[in-house]
Amino acid sequence: MTDRQHPGRPTSPGWGRRTAMLLVPGLLALAACTGPAATPTPAASDTAPTPTTSPTPTASESTTLTVVTHDSFALSQELLDEFAAQTGYTVTYVAPGDAGSLTNQLVLTKDSPLGDVVFGIDNTFAGRALDEDVVVPYVAEALPEQEAATFAADDTHRLTPIDFGDVCINADLAWFAEHELGVPTTLEDLADPAYRDLLVVSSPATSSPGLAFLIATVEAQGEDGYLDYWQRLRDNGLLVAQDWTEAYTVQFSGSSGQGPRPLVLSYATSPSFEVVDGATHTGALLGTCFRQVEYAGVIAGAQNEVGAQKFIEFLLSDAVQADIPEQMYMYPVQRSVELPAEWVEFAPLAQRPYTMTPEAITEGRDTWIRDWATTVIG
Amino acid sequence: MRLRVGPALGWGAAAGVPLAFLGVFFAWPVAALVGRGLFPDGALTLEGFASVLASPRTGRVVTTTLAQAVAGTLASLALGLPAAWVLYRTRFPGRGIARAVVTIPFVLPSVVVGVAFKSLVISTGPLGFLGLDGSFAIVVAALAxxxxxxxxxxVGGLWAGLDGRPAEVAAVLGATPRRVFATVTLPALAPAIASSAALVFLFCASAYGVVMVLGGPAYGTIETEIWFLTNQLLDLTAAAALSVIQLVVVTISLVISERLQSRLTQAQRLRTGESGIPRWRWRRDGWATLVTGLVVVLVALPLGNLVVRSLRTASGWGPDHYVALVAGPSGPLSIPVGDAIGNSLRTAVLATVLALVLGVLVSLVVSRRPRSRVGRRALSVLDQVFMLPLGVSAVTVGFGFLITLNRPPLDLRSSMALVPIAQAIVALPLVLRVLLPVLRAIDPRLREAAAVLGAGPGRVLASVDLAMASRGLGLATGFAFATSLGEFGATSFLARPDAPTLPVVVFRLMGRPGWENQGTGMAAAVLLAVMTATVMALAERMRPMEATTW
Incomplete structure (x- = not known):
């Protein structure tokens, strides 16, 4: 339905008229020419592998492809157009929420999948996606073995790493210089009374970076010690914001909001977006980072498995990988791809970020969030 | 016989089509999701209720929800009624602009309002000295x-059309202005007041984004709990229990408001035209003007802050962010802003047409006055049923869509059509609340007179009811359009990254670091505000001629 070349044009001549009829039969007619369901295709190969001569079940294909992404998904329009032109598919993109919401929606719709391929499940929710079998194995050709091994969610090849980034505390360097205070470097420093009332983080219950940072503290302090650490942060004047936007654009002193707090939870790449006249006045504290990895996968029960696999290869292609930093502010998994000059200068990655396996995260996540809320929010 | 069957079928269809629409796109999805929580393995479990009701947090959350909704409604009435007087019952230069400005907040995306309000009240903000950050008062202020x-x-719409003569008569007979207001004006306005209060109550009870930002992390309402349980934890069992509690609260409030409205409604003569509306006078309108001034300040402070932030750049002041907005895909935007405006307008037109057609059908049916008590009851239930979507969590509807509209012939989950449909369901209650007071105020003798003069039922409907309804149509259109432009609850679950609407663009830009992204997001929000004000100002002028001659 979507006219990919002209996103601003009416999608088809009869669209407005038909919807305006607003009778349910009218909508049925509309539904019939929309989405992957319109094309009769055999059931997905993974659910009912019919015995064939070929040793592996045949992958399904159709002329439409539905791509389900998180709400931060963005790529240059030319690249998306090129993908549609090369494959000949009618591609539909839907972005129903952040990584957590996206994963939960895939779990909820297991018996009638939302689309063919998903991008945007991160390692904080990957465990749930894997446990619930919402994605099926696919070994991407374009992913070198070394990168596959570095970023793999597990050893089943159901989630293909596409990009990654570090969630870190950022500091307003100008503020620290002005107040002649040393910039903190570790998680432990944040609880130091010298940095009282300086830190704002977003809530792990309602924000992705917030959850990533909570996991970093569990990894650093251990399951027995992390709540005690948060208690110390709280005693040291920690401010908890609802989401990243409030933390960074209202409370943080180093960006457009010019708020009261010089330490904020954000990403390692954020300082490169605060560059003015060739210099940045913010920096990421690389000793406080959690490594976040974003994955793509073929959705179980996809109507167009071939197309889903092609889309994953497309995401790993050099052109898309080079576009990812500009569009989604994440590092591409392909090491060969050249990074923006500003990133090389202002957005270095952490040498030793905190990490945790998706399996361990899934096991603990909900309990940590609830216990965190009891300790910090009360 | 034909004469009786025809109209019955007609009325049946007029009620049936909107009901089917609501059933498919609201009741079914909600019931399916709540059903998943109550019957996780096919058998009923009350585990969710047990755990939810046993938790002390639940009591707190329900209390906060009710307190927030009641306080928000009272504050909106306290500010809104005097403002309605000044803006609709007095004449002064610039009145049209003032009316439009007051409406802008109604459609601003909550992410922007949250940021604009929060920056004002944090300790270092311009209003930081008030110490309101994280307080209940600031949540209520934002709701107002x-x-x-x-x-x-x-209220203003009805007030402007009120026949001034009964009040004049009372005054001539010696009643003080206060007594005239209490005994003549207030009873005449009561249906519109009750009607708008019901709407505001539901909006306040189910507010999400701005409440979360301003209330702080410890603040919790039924709505925020349902979001957390569904969206983050996928704990459908507990979420279902809370959804049922939410439905109960909403239903009770609707029953109360319905009782009030039916008791207060009376037929009255309406007129249009400005002839009877006096010029503004300090002695008569002074205190009401002060309250209106307060409303303008309440609206202007966050909006002003928004404009300021859209003009502030990393290196000083300037229109850079507006330039970036127009420059398009090379800057922080992934698509030209014109395309986003186009997407927004197209969706809004569809949603408005949908909401208006359904709204006119429902309001014509509901404004009938059947002789039987059962008939009257049935109509008032029908009326309230269409209010339900305002009180039910957007996440419940959104997730419900995923598990119901998922198979041919109704696989609409990735269809563009679902966005205007979802918005029309949210706009429909507003359309009804605008049209119904107008239709209900029609003197039955007018229809009788038309019938006596030989008009058939269809002719009576067209020349009396529809002609009268068209007076409310301008405002209804404006509200429906504005709702669609700003709606971001259900829409956020249906967003299309390749065809974003303006609020989606704002949301995305506000989620990125850097002056350029943030400032451009603010500029896009200002653009949205200007569009809304324009739409509402135009809607105000959409008064058909035939209605003004009566």
């Missing part, structure tokens, strides 16, 4: 910011 427009518009 959003909803005063609803009161001003619904």
């Amino acid at each position: 910011f959003f909803n005063t427009a609803v009161v001003v518009r619904t």
Whole structure:
């Protein structure tokens, strides 16, 4: 339905008229020419592998492809157009929420999948996606073995790493210089009374970076010690914001909001977006980072498995990988791809970020969030 | 016989089509999701209720929800009624602009309002000295910011059309202005007041984004709990229990408001035209003007802050962010802003047409006055049923869509059509609340007179009911359009990254670091505000001629 070349044009001549009829039969007619369901295709190969001569079940294909992404998904329009032109598919993109919401929606719709391929499940929710079998194995050709091994969610090849980034505390360097205070470097420093009332983080219950940072503290302090650490942060004047936007654009002193707090939870790449006249006045504290990895996968029960696999290869292609930093502010998994000059200068990655396996995260996540809320929010 | 069957079929269809629409796109999805929580393995479990009801947090959350909704409604009425007087019953230069400005907040995306309000009240903000950050008062202020427009518009619309003669008669007979207001004006306005209060109550009870930002992390309402349980934890069992509690609260509030409205409604003569509306006078309108001034300040402070932030750049002041907005895909935007405006307008037109057609059908049916008590009851239930979507969590509807509209012939989950449909369901209650007071105020003798003069039932409907309804149509259109432009609850679950609407663009830009992204997001929000004000100002002028001659 979507006219990919002209996103601003009416999608088809009869669209407005038909919807305006607003009778349910009218909508049925509309539904019939929309989405992957319109094309009769055999059931997905993974659910009912019919015995064939070929040793592996045949992958399904159709002329439409539905791509389900998180709400931060963005790529240059030319690249998306090129993908549609090369494959000949009618591609539909839907972005129903952040990584957590996206994963939960895939779990909820297991018996009638939302689309063919998903991008945007991160390692904080990957465990749930894997446990619930919402994605099926696919070994991407374009992913070198070394990168596959570095970023793999597990050893089943159901989630293909596409990009990654570090969630870190950022500091307003100008503020620290002005107040002649040393910039903190570790998680432990944040609880130091010298940095009282300086830190704002977003809530792990309602924000992705917030959850990533909570996991970093569990990894650093251990399951027995992390709540005690948060208690110390709280005693040291920690401010908890609802989401990243409030933390960074209202409370943080180093960006457009010019708020009261010089330490904020954000990403390692954020300082490169605060560059003015060739210099940045913010920096990421690389000793406080959690490594976040974003994955793509073929959705179980996809109507167009071939197309889903092609889309994953497309995401790993050099052109898309080079576009990812500009569009989604994440590092591409392909090491060969050249990074923006500003990133090389202002957005270095952490040498030793905190990490945790998706399996361990899934096991603990909900309990940590609830216990965190009891300790910090009360 | 034909004469009786025809109209019955007609009325049946007029009620049936909107009901089927609501059933498919609201009741079914909600019931399916709640059903998943209550019957996780096919058998009923009350585990969710047990755990939810046993938790002390639940009591707190329900209390906060009710307190927030009641306080938000009272504040909106206290500010909205005097403002409705000044803006609709006095004449002064610039009145049209003032009316439009008051409406802007109603459609601003909550992410922007949250940021604009929060930056004002944090300790270092311009209003930091008030110490309001994270307080209940600031949540109520924000709710009043959003909803005063609803009161001003619904009550003001009726007030402007009120026949001034009964009040004049009372005054001539020696009643003081206060007594005239209490005994003549207030009873005449009561249906519109009750009607707008019901709307505002539901909006306040189910507010999400702005409440979360301003209330702080410890603040919790039924709505925020349902979001957390569904969206983050996928704990459908507990979420279902809370959804049922939410439905109960909403239903009780609707029953109360319905009782009030049916008791207060009376037929009255309406007129249009400005002839009877006096010029503004300090002695008569002074205190009401002060309250209106307060409303303008309440609206202007966050909006002003928004404009300021859209003009502030990393290196000083300037229109850079507006330039970036127009420059398009090379800058922080992934698509030209014109395309986003186009997407927004197209969706809004569809949603408005949908909401208006359904709204006119429902309001014509509901404004009938059947002789039997059962008939009257049935109609008032029908009326309230269409209000339900305002009180039910957007996440419940959104997730419900995923598990119901998922198979041919209704696989609409990735269809563009679902966005205007979802928005029309949210706009429909507003359309009804605008049209119904107008239709109900029609003197039955007018229809009788038409019938006596030989008009058939269809002719009576066209020349009396529809002609009268068209007076409310301008405002209804404006509200429906504005709702669609700003709606971001259900829409956020249906967003299309390749065809974003303006609020989606704002949301995305506000989620990125750097002056350029943030400032451009603010500029896009200002653009949205200007569009809304324009739409509402135009809607105000959409008064068909035939209605003004009566």
